[in-house]
Structure formats: structure tokens, C-alpha cells
Amino acid sequence: MKHQSPNIDRTKCVISIKGLRKSFDDFHVLRGVDMQLFQGENLVVLGRSGTGKSVLIKIIAGLLKPDSGSVNVLGKEMNHISPRELDALRLKIGFSFQNSALYDSMTVGENLEFPLVRHVENLSQQEVDERVRTVLEAVGLSQTINQMPSQLSGGQRKRIGIARTLILNPDIMLYDEPTAGLDPITSMDINNLINEVQVKFNTSSIIITHDLTCAKATGDRIVMLLDGQFQYQGTFDEVFSSLDERVKSFYDYNFID
Numbered sequence: 001m002k003h004q005s006p007n008i009d010r011t012k013c014v015i016s017i018k019g020l021r022k023s024f025d026d027f028h029v030l031r032g033v034d035m036q037l038f039q040g041e042n043l044v045v046l047g048r049s050g051t052g053k054s055v056l057i058k059i060i061a062g063l064l065k066p067d068s069g070s071v072n073v074l075g076k077e078m079n080h081i082s083p084r085e086l087d088a089l090r091l092k093i094g095f096s097f098q099n100s101a102l103y104d105s106m107t108v109g110e111n112l113e114f115p116l117v118r119h120v121e122n123l124s125q126q127e128v129d130e131r132v133r134t135v136l137e138a139v140g141l142s143q144t145i146n147q148m149p150s151q152l153s154g155g156q157r158k159r160i161g162i163a164r165t166l167i168l169n170p171d172i173m174l175y176d177e178p179t180a181g182l183d184p185i186t187s188m189d190i191n192n193l194i195n196e197v198q199v200k201f202n203t204s205s206i207i208i209t210h211d212l213t214c215a216k217a218t219g220d221r222i223v224m225l226l227d228g229q230f231q232y233q234g235t236f237d238e239v240f241s242s243l244d245e246r247v248k249s250f251y252d253y254n255f256i257d
Contacts, residue, residue: 015172020069030229040198045057094162108148212251
């Protein structure tokens with residue numbers, strides 16, 4: 001099923017990237033990327049492994065510095081941002097890692113409390129507990145609050161990882177391969193959750209994936225990273241109507257045995 005959100009505001013750009021370049025020694029990963037993310041939009045970035053998708057969102061989150069180009073996130077130019085401003089900006093960006101990045105020595109509830117205790121001042125324990133309950137209910141896992149991460153399935157760990165990013169009420173969500181390693185049914189559950197988060201929490205999201213089922217189910221707009229640039233963008237059907245053999249082979253790899 002194709003996804004389309006009714007709440008996109010295309011007059012408000014929350015991320016604007018122009019001429020972004022990034023290399024590692026002689027390996028040129030991003031070669032002049034231009035991109036915009038609009039308020040309330042789910043933008044899917046497609047590309048094969050090693051094409052620079054994860055590098056892109058690490059630059060957006062301020063975890064890597066670009067070699068050149070302009071990256072503006074929520075009105076802040078990442079090339080000229082101070083460390084203090086960057087710390088404040090990161091609180092507005094939810095980063096969902098491939099491995100969920102949970103602390104194995106903490107219960108689910110303690111994992112969720114951790115970013116609140118670390119980053120939000122003057123919250124009472126009652127307020128902390130309420131926020132934990134809210135995000136657990138949002139991901140459908142209220143019953144896991146006292147469990148350890150080792151007791152969770154892969155899909156549950158993904159959900160708790162998303163819940164932990166939501167607890168700070170981010171404006172932007174960055175999903176790095178959200179369905180990687182999951183079976184088709186669990187992947188469908190994660191796709192549905194991404195769409196629910198978009199509506200319930202009014203987020204703007206970038207979804208990095210090479211899973212076309214995920215792309216079709218979650219993406220309001222698709223961009224395809226080829227040879228270090230976004231060479232195709234549009235709806236899922238618009239992108240994959242291309243006669244470019246690189247696009248066709250990507251589609252066939254996903255859907256043809």
C-alpha cells in the first residue's frame with residue numbers, strides 16, 4: 001500500500017541541503033547532494049549498501065562534518081553552529097539506529113527514562129513516569145516496561161528504540177534501515193508504526209532503507225541515491241517508472257528472486 005500524509009506543509013522546509021559533498025580519503029561518497037524535507041513529510045532515501053545513505057543522516061545529525069556544501073536543519077546552518085547550539089538541536093532530532101542502541105543493563109523503563117534524566121531539567125518522577133507510559137503506549141509495548149532488552153524480540157527492540165527517541169518530542173525523526181533483519185510481518189508492523197508516529201507526534205522524517213516494501217509503505221516522497229547524487233525523486237511509482245537500468249535492477253533485486 002502506498003503512503004500519503006495529508007499533513008505535509010510544503011511551504012515550510014525543516015531540512016535544506018545544497019551541494020553536499022563528503023569523501024573518505026579517495027572514496028567520494030556524496031558528490032553534490034541537494035535535498036529538502038518539508039514539515040510533516042516522510043522522505044525515503046533509497047540506495048544500495050555503501051552508497052552514502054547513513055553518511056547523509058549522520059551529517060544531518062551533526063555526527064559527521066561535510067567537506068563542502070550547505071546543510072540547514074531547523075533554521076540552523078550546520079557549518080556554522082556552535083557546540084552548545086548543536087547540543088540543543090540534537091534534542092529536536094530523534095535518531096533510530098539499526099541496532100536500536102538500547103542499554104542491555106537497564107530495563108525498558110530505565111532505557112526510556114535515561115534521555116529524560118540526562119537532558120530535561122526539573123521533571124518530577126511523576127512527569128517522567130507519564131512520559132514513559134505515553135511512548136510505550138504509542139509503540140504498543142506497555143507490558144515490557146520491566147523487561148530487559150535481552151528478553152525482547154528484534155521487532156520489540158526496534159519499537160523500544162523508536163520510543164526512546166520519541167520521549168524527547170523531536171521535530172525530526174531519522175530512521176536508519178528500520179526494517180533491517182526483520183521478518184515480513186514484523187517489518188509491516190514497523191512500517192505502520194513509522195506512519196503512526198508521523199501523525200501522532202507531527203514529525204518530519206527521513207527514512208534510510210533499501211527495502212522497497214518499506215519505502216512504498218512509508219514514503220510520501222522517494223529520492224534515490226545513485227553515484228553520490230539524488231538522481232531520481234517523486235512518488236514511488238514515478239521513481240520506478242524510470243527506464244534507467246540502475247533503477248530497474250534495484251527494483252528487481254527487491255522483488256524478483
